[in-house]
Structures are given as C-alpha cells and as structure tokens.
Amino acid sequence: MSDVLDKPAGSPALKIVGSRPIRPDGADKVTGRAAFGADFNMPGQLVGRVLRSPHAHARIVSIDTRKARALPGVKAVITGADFPDVASEMHDGGESASNLRDLAMNVMARTKALYNGHAVAAVAAVSAAVAEAALALIEVTYEVLPHVIDVEAAMAPDAPVLHPHMFTEGLDAKPTTPSNIAKRNRLGRGDPDQAFAEADVVFEGRYTTQAVHQGYIEPHACVASWAEDGQCEVWSSSQGQFMVRTYCAKVLGLETSSIRVTPAEIGGGFGGKTTVYLEPLALALSRQSGHPVKMVMTRDEVFRATGPTSGAVILVKFGARSDGTIIAADVELKCQAGAFAGSPVGAASMTALACYDIANFSITGWDVVTNSPKVAAYRAPGAPIAAFGVESALDDLAHKLEMDPIALREKNAVRDGVKAAYGPKFTNIGFLETLAAIRDSDHYSAPLGRNQGRGVAAGFWFNVGGESTAAVHVGEDGSVAVVTGSPDIGGSRASMAMMAAETLEIPLDRVRPRIADTASIGFSMLTGGSRTTFATGMAVVQAAEKVVADLKRRAALIWEVAEDQVDWAGGAAHCLDPGKDVGPLTLGDIAAKAATTGGPITAQVSLNAQGAGPGFGVHVCDVEVDPETGHVTVLRYTAAQDVGKAIHPAYVEGQVQGGVAQGVGWALNEEYIFDGEGRMENAGFLDYRVPVASDLPMIDAILVEVANPRHPFGAKGVGEVPIVPPLAAVANAVRGAIGVRMTDLPLSPPKIRAVLDARDG
C-alpha cells in the first residue's frame, strides 16, 4: 500500500480521477435494459405472497392453513413452524450489527406478532390471484395485546412489554423486571455538573422526531430456487449479496456455500436494504413447492414491514462562556428500535457532539423496543436525529450569545489533534474548511425578504472501511474487467472503473466494471457506511497495481532485461536499459503474449480497509413561511462537505443533493402516522409525502477536498453526511422566518399555523 501513498491526492497528474465521464452502466439505465429485483424471472416460477399481522401486538394462538393448501394452484404454505430456531447471536454487518434470532423472528413471526405488517405466513401459487386468494383462506387466531409505539410511553414502567426476556443492558445494576428498554449507553468526559455551574449562559431544549422511511422507489424483490439437491440460488435487490447469503444461511440453517446470491440492480436502498425480508421466505417456499418462487413487495408492505428509522426524543443542554466557548454539554437520546432491539442510538450518541471540542459532557442513549417495524439503517443512522437536537440548540445558543451561528461553531469546532467525543483523535479532517466554505459563500450573505429565514447546521459521519474484494482481469486484447462484490447503488461502477484506469494509465473506455455473484468474487461487506469508494476502491487500486507489477515483469521477460529496467507509463511498458533498442509494449501487446509469459494476466485483492476519513458537512438553507397556510417553501439551499477527493465530482454532488432532499423531507413532510390500534395510516406515497421536484430548489453542492492519506486518491466517504444537517438547517431557517423555535418534526403546515396563531394572539 505504501507505494500508492506517494501519489499526492489532487495531483495535476491525475487524468481520469476528478473528471466527469458518463457512467459505464449509463446506457442500460436510460434504456430500460438494467435488470432490477423484479425484472428477473425463472422458468416455472411461482408467485409468493405474505400474510401480515393486522394487529400491532398479538399472541398467535393458532394458524390453520388447511383451506389455503386445498385451493387449486397453491403449491406451498409456510408459517413460523417451518423455520428452525436460531440462537441469539450478534452478527456484525460492518456499519451495524444484527441479532440473528431477532432477524429470523422478524422475517416470520413465531409466537407473537409484534407490529402491524409482521409476517405470519406465506404462500406460493401459480399466479398472484391464486396466491392472494390463498392468503384470505389462512385462518389465524390472535389474542390481541395492548401495544405501545411512542418511545417515552414504551419506557414507562407500566408499558406493555414486547419481550418478557428483555432486561435493560448497560445499567449500573441488572434490573429485576423485564422492560422495553433494551440498552442504555453512555459517553462522557470531564465534570459536566461543575462546568454547567461555571457557565455564563446555559441553554436547554427538548426535540422530537417521528419514524421516517428510507423511501427507495424500488420495492423489495427476489427470485429464489431451492433445488432437489439442496443447492440454492437467489436473485435479489439488496445492498449486499454476501449479506443476503449470510442471513439466508442463518435463518434457514444452511451452509453459505449452498447458496449463490446474484445481485440485481438496486433501485435505492439508503440503508433499508441492508437486511433481508423476502429472501428466506422465498427459499422456504421453493423448498416446499419444488419450484422457483418470485416475491415482490407492494408499497404498502414496504411501509408496514420494512425500514424505517427511529422516532426519537432528544434532550440537549449547553453551558457556554460569554465569548461562545462551550464548556459543558448534556445530551440524552431516546430512540425507537421497533419490534426488536437495535435502534441507531449508539451512533446517534457517538455523533451527537462529534463536531465540537467540549471539555465536559455527558451523553446518554436509550434503545427502546416498540410495536412498529424493526428499524433498519437509514443513511448515517441516528446522526440526523442527534444533529436535529444539537444543531437546533446551538442555533438558540448563538441567539442568546448574540453570535453569528457559524462563528459559534468555528469557535468550538474540532480540528486535527482533537480527541473526538466518541474516542479517537481526529486527523486530516476538514470541518473548519467546510464552515469557511459556507461562511464565504454568496448564499450566506444574500439578502432575505419578508417571511423568510436562514438556517445553518453542521453534521458528521464516521464513514467506514471494512472487508472488500476486487479482481482485475486483462483480456487478450488488453481490455480490462474490474470485478467487485459491492452493489452499485448510486454510480460506484464509475468510480471503480476510473480508479482502475487511472492506476493502469489506460483510457477509461478500456475498463468495464462488473459486480459479481457470491460464488464469483471474494467476500465483500455490503454497500453501506459510505464505504464502497473508499474500501472497495482501495481493493481495486491495489489489484490494478498488482497487474501493473505483473505487466512490468512480463515486459522484462520479453525484453530479457531486469525488472527494474522497466517503467510503466501511459498504459505501456518502457525499457530503461539503454542497451536495448526496443519500443514500448502496450497493455494490449503484453496481453497478446500472455500465454508465453506465464498465462492469464489477473490479480485479486481482498482487504479489510482501515482509516476511512470522517466526513463533515455544513449546510445553509433559506425558507419562506406562508403565514396564511403555514406552508414552508425551501427557497435556496447550499451544502458544503469535506469529501477528501471527489473521484467523480458529479456523482459526489448527486450524493450531497440527494441527502439534502431526504433531509428536507424528514424536516417538513415525512412521518409515520399510526391510528389508535397501532396501524400505519399513511402507508403509501400519496399520504407519506417524500419531496417531489416542485418542492425543492436547485441544491448547490460545494465540495471541499481535504485529502484522506489512507486512500490512494484521497477519498473519504460521502453518501451519508449530507442527510445529517438538513433537519436542523430547515428548523433553524423556520425560526429565522417566524421568530419561534419549532422542536417537533415534521414542521407541517398545521403545526406552523398553530405556532403563528399563538404568536400573533
């Protein structure tokens, strides 16, 4: 790895990295050729459908499937009884860990249905119509139990308990009674009580958010085949084919080598496709029926049974000196986990104060199970929730101190050498540069009109590395295949091909990136945690470097010179030995003679990448509030982010713009709404309103490049940071427009009207 570090990031010598070529899979994606999860079919396949609990919390007394089985055309009916018991065991997926027993029980309920939408049975039939008729014939007897969804209600001592075996972890003493609080985590430093007593100014606030869905447009879909010899094939849309393989193996009690998972194109994930829902069911239905089974969720199922991220309560208290130095902070986070433990409260706690250098603080997080779908990762899981509270409180603190909001953040910003609130010492970070980019932007000093306001907020995400494999194969004509195990969720094929072409010093169009099934490439963690361009990119570059070394060796063989007499430049070997009168050998020349120089030219690198550079973003947002309707219009939005080095700047901008749009939706429109029975009332895109084109302005992305020396070209993860600041940036802008702090998301028109009515008497 050391040789690539010599290449200074951002060096003008770069020919391809940093440019904006058309993506290699572009033509497929604009012509309808690209095959997503639901676009794949197998001969003889059946249609699978899931019966879901209509109740938020119910004991399953009995399930009678006899009438369904008797319906002509029904080939399989499964319930929880068809799955093995899975031991409680944590599986580390990279960005987040899952308990495999919980995962198995989420895929198919056993003794209890824990949320409206929880799978209780599934069928496979010759057509969708027959499958749906069969679902109606399954007789489930439920004993409906009291349910709880609100996070604080679920923490109350008299709340209905979801899991009688759950005793809160992380308390000073092990509790004697079960509760819905799965875990308490704490972080701290110094003496916050003493520091608050010494502070000139103290500000505190309470903030709340509702559950929101990742909102990928492609519903979950798969085709699965369990052959008579026990060998399984799965085609599915997910963020990781190896993740699907592992989870299917664990839920069904199979060896991983018996399952081959082929990744389809993925129609958005944002963290929501880092787990399985349908694949183990489709395999079990295939085993029982003897046919391949295709399953595709409806949008209603996607909302009721997958995602979302937590609704939360955030308590924030800051103590500062009159010059703006924050000397004390106290943050408490209560996060819904949904039906099983594992909210993102850990990451929320670790990121909450990560932007700031505060001598005394304490952070407490509560992971709370509730009768709602088990939360799944959603883009920088937990961080937007924490930042909504922290950055809203900072804005009010700035008002109280009569300080510019960016100046307050600059005064307290982390910089290189500072020990992060979550532990490690920061190096090569670009937070101050990112703050400066917004401070110096045209946007920040532009005039505002009537009923308009401007808000600023910052955000942080760790970014991760992890295990990846990449292979580089040189064809006999010198064209190159770059193969990885990382699904391309937003253009990563382009960055893989660009980094390989840059390293091999050949034109980009000679490199074709491919994403392989689980039997055709070494293990790779899923695409998530903003890890792919960093970690899989590192594997690609190292594999390409091995190929270059091999090409030089082969050129030396052909020329009969020492290897150190060969240089690689411009996609060709050059002989440095003045005694040899030979021209350069191109990649194609060497490839054509591969058989005589050792056989096929290929290299594979598997690694566990460390040193992903943390990312910081600073956003500024202008809004206008309509005093008649309470509607908030986002007028202008600028997002600056330290990206290390943008491999393909257009796709980096796209990540920033997309993250902002999701954050604006979270701030203004989106929320899970439950009725009194705990059933989601808005399980469709008409009523769960994600931002549409007419809701948003252009989103200006400013890419700050403070190189990450651990990546060959300086890249840091970029995909997650941009969803962290918008919740508070929008709320702070609304405060600017109406002069009142709103603390409960989403900032929907009725809430704003109520505040305006109260303000204006």
Next chain:
Amino acid sequence: MSKLHVSTVVNGDPVEFLADPAMTLLDVLRDELNLTGSKEGCGSGDCGACSVIVDDRLVCSCLMLAAEAEGRRVATIEGLAQGGQLHPLQQKFLEHAALQCGFCTPGLLMASKALLDVNPDPTETEVRYWLAGNLCRCTGYDKVVRAVMDAAAELRQERV
C-alpha cells in the same frame, strides 16, 4: 373470467395480447410483453416509475387497464432510443449524471419526453411541476431538471 383479446401498437409495432380484464397495462408490458423497463414503485399512480405515453398523453401504466390499450399507440422507454442512437433526453441524463440508482429513470424520461412534446421551451418551474408526479429518492432532482432543460435546448437547436 375469460381473457380479452387486445390489439394495440407498442413502440411503433403492432402487438396483440390476451389480458385478464383486471390486468393493468403495466402488468402486460412487464409480464406478457417482456418490456420490463417500465417499473412498479407503488401500483397506485403516486411514483410515476411506470410512466408511458398513450397516444399523446402521459399516463401511469399501473392505473390503466391493459384492455384500454385497444386501438391505441403505447410508447415505452424501450422505444425512446432510435436506430441505436440515444434520444437527446437519454444522452443529457447521462451527461448531467441525472440518475443514481436508475429505477425512476425510465419514468422520468418518458414524462420528460411528454413535456417536451407539448412544451419545447419549459421554464425550470414548469419542468419541476410537470415532473412532480415522478418520485426520485436519490438525486434531489437538481441534475434531473438541468438535464431536461439542456435536452430541450438541444432539441430546439435541432429544429432550427
């Protein structure tokens, strides 16, 4: 219930199929005619991923019964590129990086085509309101809107 015999034109070619009366045009396009470029994101006309042009009108194919295609002309994403050449909208989507996952892209392209067919010189606001029926969760629409405006400019140039 017996199936209905439907004669229609898809992407310029005559097509016949048998459809269950309850089948949507999207079901027939994807499952009977193997035209899987049109996507189903919601099945309720809210996301626009299944957008096609029927005669000269933009429709969500998930909201139209297949039998209603009788005697009409249906244009899908598979017919947008002609003779091996991408349509300017397709080319501009690629040049502007106006897609990430690409799932909503076929619907956005067909909706944009329908817009430029009736309004060759739309303002940014007109583009945004026309495309408000096509959800994209990846891009924040910025590059999509730019690509459509740029394609409109190029198409106007071609007409001159």
